[in-house]
Every structure is written in C-alpha cells, then in structure tokens.
Amino acid sequence: MKNKLFTHLISTCLVITFSFAGANELPIESNVPGGVVIVPIKSKDRPKVFFYDRKVMVIGKSQNWKAIVGIPLKIELGEHKLKVVSNSAEANYLFEVVDKEYEAQYLTIKNKRQVNPNQEDMLRISKERKLISKVKTNWREINNIPLRFIKPAKGPFSSAFGLRRFFNNQPRNPHSGLDIAAETGTPIVAPAAGVVTNAGDYFFNGKTVFLDHGQGLITMYCHMEKINVKEGDSVSENDMIGTIGSSGRVTGAHLHWSVILNNTTVEPLLFLKAN
Numbered sequence: 001m002k003n004k005l006f007t008h009l010i011s012t013c014l015v016i017t018f019s020f021a022g023a024n025e026l027p028i029e030s031n032v033p034g035g036v037v038i039v040p041i042k043s044k045d046r047p048k049v050f051f052y053d054r055k056v057m058v059i060g061k062s063q064n065w066k067a068i069v070g071i072p073l074k075i076e077l078g079e080h081k082l083k084v085v086s087n088s089a090e091a092n093y094l095f096e097v098v099d100k101e102y103e104a105q106y107l108t109i110k111n112k113r114q115v116n117p118n119q120e121d122m123l124r125i126s127k128e129r130k131l132i133s134k135v136k137t138n139w140r141e142i143n144n145i146p147l148r149f150i151k152p153a154k155g156p157f158s159s160a161f162g163l164r165r166f167f168n169n170q171p172r173n174p175h176s177g178l179d180i181a182a183e184t185g186t187p188i189v190a191p192a193a194g195v196v197t198n199a200g201d202y203f204f205n206g207k208t209v210f211l212d213h214g215q216g217l218i219t220m221y222c223h224m225e226k227i228n229v230k231e232g233d234s235v236s237e238n239d240m241i242g243t244i245g246s247s248g249r250v251t252g253a254h255l256h257w258s259v260i261l262n263n264t265t266v267e268p269l270l271f272l273k274a275n
Helices: 003-022 119-136
Strands: 036-041 050-051 057-061 064-070 078-086 089-097 104-107 166-169 180-181 187-189 194-202 206-214 218-229 239-243 254-261 265-266
Touching: 036 078, 036 089, 050 064, 064 078, 064 206, 064 254, 064 265, 119 194, 194 218, 206 239
Parallel strands: 104 166
Antiparallel strands: 036 064, 050 078, 057 064, 078 089, 180 254, 187 239, 194 206, 206 218, 218 239, 218 254, 254 265
16 A cells, blocks of 8 residues: 555656746645745846745746745744845745655664664764765755756656654654665766765764755765765766665665655655656
8 A cells, every 4th residue: 555655656746747848947836844834926137035034946037937945844833924025125035835644664674773873983983974964054045946846866756755664663753855776886877967065974964965956955875885976066967976776874775765855855846847
C-alpha cells in the first residue's frame, strides 16, 4: 500500500508539473508542511519579502510579482503572514497552511555510533551543523532562477520526503529529502544551473555537495561515493557532480536529494520537470 501511495504522489506531481511547465515554469504549489506556496504581490518596484525574518524569493515584474515560499515541515497549521516591504511601505500578505499526514519509516542502522554518537562524534557533528546552517542560508541575487529541475540520478525513488523516521526504534527528525536508489558509481548530475557552495564529508550526510541556484534556492546531494566538483565551480543542467555511494549514515547505496528554499527543506517533487 505504501508503494502504491508513493507512486500515486509521483504520478500526480508529474502530471501537474506538465500543466504548469508550459506557462511560468513555477514549482507546484502545495500549502502543506514541507510544501511551497506562491503568493501574488502587487507592487510597482520589486518588493522585499520575509517569512519569519527569512528572506523569500521574489520573481516577476512590476505589478505582477510572486513570492515563492518554502513551508517548514514543523509549522503550526492555520494562517501565516509574509512581511512585504515595497516603496518604503510595509504590508502583510496572508496564506494558510493545511494538514498533511506523513508516513512513518523504521530503519535499522548497524553502526550504533550513527544512531547514538559518542562525545567526540558530537563535537564533530556540532561543527558540521554550524557550517551546513551557514551554507543553507546563502543568498545569491540573480534574476533567471531555474525553478524546474531534471532528475539528478537514474533510479527509482525509494524513501519519500517528510517520512517520520525511527532509527533502531528511536524517533529522529523527519526525512528532509527524497532518496533515489541506485548502484554505487551511478552518475549524479546537476538538476539545473547553479554554483557549488560547499563540497565536503560529513558524519551523517557522508560526502555531500551543495548547489546554489539563486535567491535562497539550494539543493543538497548526500552519501556520495565520489565528488567531481569543488566550491566555487559553476555548473550547468546535466553536468556530472559526482557518483552515488553509501557514505555517512545509510542502509545501502542511494542519493539523498534535498531542496532548500528560504532555509527550509521542501518536497523535491514540486520542482521536478515532466519527462
């Protein structure tokens, strides 16, 4: 039943993606935790938009701007507001977040330290979290932002975004990405043009690459076998950035792919182009 539901989600997203792609190349709108909401804004000049003090992507033209907002997985349901600053005036734009029930996933991790790290591990993890947090908040002001992605690797989707995770029966944070199962050595490509803002080896994520696509839209690729790019490199859509592996905390070879918008991990399927 779980596989049927996940397949249905993928099929539905791809159908909706096709209908939108020919119009504005916007991501699919989904006003749920972990989703994306698109808020129209009337302003002569480009406004500055904030969601809980985080800068928000703005695209469009005079009198027809759109704020592209990532919704956190852990957010209260109900009405929320954007702060919009334009022409020295400030206004609030409202949108609603509705419920979505994410399934649970139970995984068995053989390396116990990757479930309950020791003190030395925790020191490393603390340093890495600070670095990753900084990378996720990077802001690069550009106009032509790619809002539709190709699939970054060949292989079936395995673990869905948003799963409520339990490692060795211990509750952990929800799954913040989408997994693609494939053999070690399978190429990983850039889903869209971007700039490499970080490439490193992390305790949980293993060998990891971050790509900055502009205005707070960032993608992350984890558990790689090899990294073929370095910080500062510019990449085009379909450029090879590395290969799939099993580094970090894993149960087998796969790619963990995250999409980050205004420092919030969101459902990658909302950005996927139709085949």
